Structure formats: structure tokens, C-alpha cells
Amino acid sequence: MENFIRLFEDGFRKNWDLPGFSNYGEGLTLTYAEIARKIAELHILFEQCQIQRDDKIALIGRNNANWAITYLATVTYGAIIVPILQDFSPNDVHHITNHSESKLLFVGDAVWENLEEEKLTSVKAVFSLSDFHCLALINKEPENLPESEGEMTDKLIRPVISLPAIHFDTIHRIFGEKYPDGFHRDCVRYVDKPNRDIVSINYTSGTTGFSKGVMTPGNALAGNITFGLRSKLIAPEFRIISFLPLAHAYGCAFEFLASTCAGCHIHFIGKTPSPKILLKAFAEIKPSVIFCVPLIIQWLVIK
Numbered sequence: 001m002e003n004f005i006r007l008f009e010d011g012f013r014k015n016w017d018l019p020g021f022s023n024y025g026e027g028l029t030l031t032y033a034e035i036a037r038k039i040a041e042l043h044i045l046f047e048q049c050q051i052q053r054d055d056k057i058a059l060i061g062r063n064n065a066n067w068a069i070t071y072l073a074t075v076t077y078g079a080i081i082v083p084i085l086q087d088f089s090p091n092d093v094h095h096i097t098n099h100s101e102s103k104l105l106f107v108g109d110a111v112w113e114n115l116e117e118e119k120l121t122s123v124k125a126v127f128s129l130s131d132f133h134c135l136a137l138i139n140k141e142p143e144n145l146p147e148s149e150g151e152m153t154d155k156l157i158r159p160v161i162s163l164p165a166i167h168f169d170t171i172h173r174i175f176g177e178k179y180p181d182g183f184h185r186d187c188v189r190y191v192d193k194p195n196r197d198i199v200s201i202n203y204t205s206g207t208t209g210f211s212k213g214v215m216t217p218g219n220a221l222a223g224n225i226t227f228g229l230r231s232k233l234i235a236p237e238f239r240i241i242s243f244l245p246l247a248h249a250y251g252c253a254f255e256f257l258a259s260t261c262a263g264c265h266i267h268f269i270g271k272t273p274s275p276k277i278l279l280k281a282f283a284e285i286k287p288s289v290i291f292c293v294p295l296i297i298q299w300l301v302i303k
Contacts, residue, residue, distance in 0.1 A: 004199060004218030005076055005190050007225050007261045012036045013185045015236055015263030021065035024241070024267045024281055030065055032263065035072070037183050042073035042132070044174050048165040049125055051103055053078040053191070056201065058097045060084040061108030061129040062270035063246050068256055070106045070129065071246075075199045078191035082201045083247035086111055088211075094119040096203050096211055107135070125161055134166055195219040202249060216249075221257060228258030236263035238288035241281055243273040243296075254291045264288075 015032045022029040030038070051057070057074045059081060061067050074081040082100045084093055086108060097105055098121050105126045107115070112126065117136050120126070126136040164170055179187055193199070195218040203211035228234050233254075240259045244251025259266050267285050271277055273296070282290075 001195055001219055001222050002226055003193075004195055004222040004225075005193050007222060008072060008076055009188055009190050011261040011263060012188045016185045018237060018263050019265045020260070020263075021068055022265065022267045023064050024269045024285070025271075028065060033183075033185070035065075035069060036185075036188050038069050039073040039076060040179075040183060040187070041168075041171055041175055042070065043077050044171050044178070045127075045132070045166060046073070046077050046079065046104075048171070048174075049104060049161050051077070051079055053193075054080055054198070056080045056082050056100045056102040058082040058084060058100065058102035058105045058123075059107075060086050060088075060093060060111050060247070061106070062086060063242050063268040064129065064270050065268060066129045066132065067106075067246060068260070068266070068268070071252075071256075072260070076190040078193050080198055080201060082203070082213075083252065084203065085205070085245055085247045090114045090116070092211060096213075098122050100201055100203075100213060106132075125166065132168070134163065137161060137163055137166075193218065195222055202247070221253065224253040225258040225261050228254060229262055234259050234262040234264055234289060238262065238264040239285050240264045240266045241269060241278075241285055241287045241290065242266050243269040243278060243281070244291065244293065250293070251291065 012032050018032055019029050020032040020035045057079050059067065059070050071081050071083065082096065082102050084096050093111070093115060101122045103122065103124050105120065105123050106129055107126060108129045112128070112135055117138065120138065123138055125134060125138065127133065128135050197218060198215045199218045199221065200216040201213045202216060203213050205211065238259070240255055242251065242255040244255055246252050246256055256266065267281070269277065269281060278296070
């Protein structure tokens with residue numbers, strides 16, 4: 001089985017100049033080169049936030065390019081992504097974020113309006129999916145403080161993360177220092193992580209109580225991607241419409257992960273995929289292949 005992380009590394013290099021992600025109806029299109037650059041910038045952000053390998057990063061919001069970039073940046077950094085369905089209740093989001101012990105939370109602005117910062121007990125910082133600006137910096141007192149008052153004072157006033165360290169002026173400066181000759185395809189070098197390691201924790205809808213976390217190794221996702229590539233189900237420059245929830249395994253695996261590695265042009269639909277919206281998008285984009293579920297087919301037949 002091919003390595004999950006190497007699949008993305010190879011995909012970005014091969015498809016560097018091709019269009020990669022578009023937000024449908026918003027006029028935004030990013031090439032694979034631009035996506036790779038944004039991933040590299042988020043890697044610097046993670047470093048500034050002291051994120052370590054296998055730390056968890058929670059992600060919730062509508063389907064869009066920044067959602068996809070956050071997911072890719074997390075797994076290629078070596079951290080574990082925790083995608084959360086955006087229609088979950090605030091209490092469910094609090095529970096999943098805390099239960100997974102996520103250190104960072106990337107969230108859509110509409111979702112963030114209904115969350116309570118004080119209930120995010122494991123999170124150190126919250127970032128907006130609109131433009132990655134910091135929504136909240138949650139500095140917690142260090143554990144196991146020394147008993148000496150003199151020793152304690154300095155540690156109490158030292159923040160876990162400083163706001164200037166995660167300001168994007170700082171990120172861009174560090175980026176320029178790290179890549180003084182510019183960012184090109186040979187700069188795309190991601191973490192070495194075996195397929196047996198966990199890369200994602202997906203939470204169930206919780207019909208029998210609180211959601212349960214499904215720990216997914218790289219092998220499982222690499223298998224889906226490899227099937228998509230070897231079967232010729234997808235290929236470079238194929239037009240893909242991403243309208244299934246990306247926090248669900250099926251839409252994530254084929255509309256997003258496999259299509260990214262193949263070099264497809266993915267059009268993210270951030271609105272609820274009603275028959276009217278989908279039919280309009282299909283007519284305009286003319287997708288090369290459509291991944292859907294029976295309910296969508298039923299909607300379209302009835303329409």
C-alpha cells in the first residue's frame with residue numbers, strides 16, 4: 001500500500017500548475033501550487049502553536065477550500081485531524097473537541113457564534129476558516145507549578161501561545177526566511193508517518209448517546225485513494241463537485257482526498273445541497289464524475 005502522506009506530496013508536485021480548489025459561486029480558484037503554499041504557511045502556524053506530532057486539531061465548517069487546506073495541513077504535518085459535522089449542536093461540538101483532546105480548533109464563523117469559549121477545555125487557540133485569523137487565544141496556567149512563589153511568578157505570566165507569534169505578518173516573515181529562494185514544487189516535503197498510525201478521528205452522529213470517535217489509520221484512507229487512482233475513476237483535470245459533508249467518510253475520501261491526489265479541479269459547494277443548487281452547479285461545472293448517495297438521486301429524480 002502506498003504511503004498516505006506521500007500520495008499528497010507526489011500529487012502536489014505532479015499537478016503543480018493545475019487548478020485545484022474552487023469555492024463555487026465565490027470566484028475563488030487556487031492552483032495546486034497555491035494550495036501547497038497555504039499548507040506550508042499553516043505548518044508554520046502549527047509550529048508557533050507548539051503543536052506536536054499526533055496532537056489533535058478539530059475542524060468544523062462548511063465545505064470550502066480553507067476546510068480542505070486545514071485538513072491537508074494537519075495530516076501532512078503529522079498531527080491528527082478531528083473533522084466535525086457542522087450540523088452538530090454546540091454541546092456536541094464542545095464534547096467532541098474536549099473528548100478528542102484537540103489542541104486547536106478551526107471553525108466556520110457561523111458555527112463559532114454559538115460556541116462557548118470557556119467550555120473548550122483542551123483547546124489552546126481557535127482560528128477562523130474564513131481567513132485563518134485567530135478568534136480566541138486560550139492561555140491556560142501550566143500544570144505542576146513549583147511551590148516556590150518566586151519560581152511560580154514567571155511561569156504564571158508567561159502565555160502558552162503569544163498573539164504576535166500567530167499573527168500572519170509573523171507567519172509570512174518566517175515563511176520568507178524558510179524559503180529564501182521562493183516556494184517551488186521541490187519544497188513540498190511532508191512528515192514521515194507510517195500508514196499504521198492514526199491520521200483522523202471521525203465522530204459518529206451519536207444516536208445512542210454521545211458521539212463515538214472512530215480512529216482511522218493512514219492505511220484505510222490510502223486504500224480509498226489508491227482505488228480511485230488505479231481504477232481511473234478520477235484523473236488529472238477532472239471536474240469534481242464536492243457537496244457531500246466533508247466530515248463524512250465517503251465524501252471526504254472520494255470528493256476530496258482521492259480527487260486531490262489525482263489532480264482534479266474540486267468545486268466546493270458550501271450551501272445546503274438542495275436540488276435547485278445542485279442542478280445549477282451540474283449545468284455550469286459539467287462534472288466529470290459525480291459521487292452521491294441514494295437520497296441525492298431521489299431528490300434529482302423527483303425534481
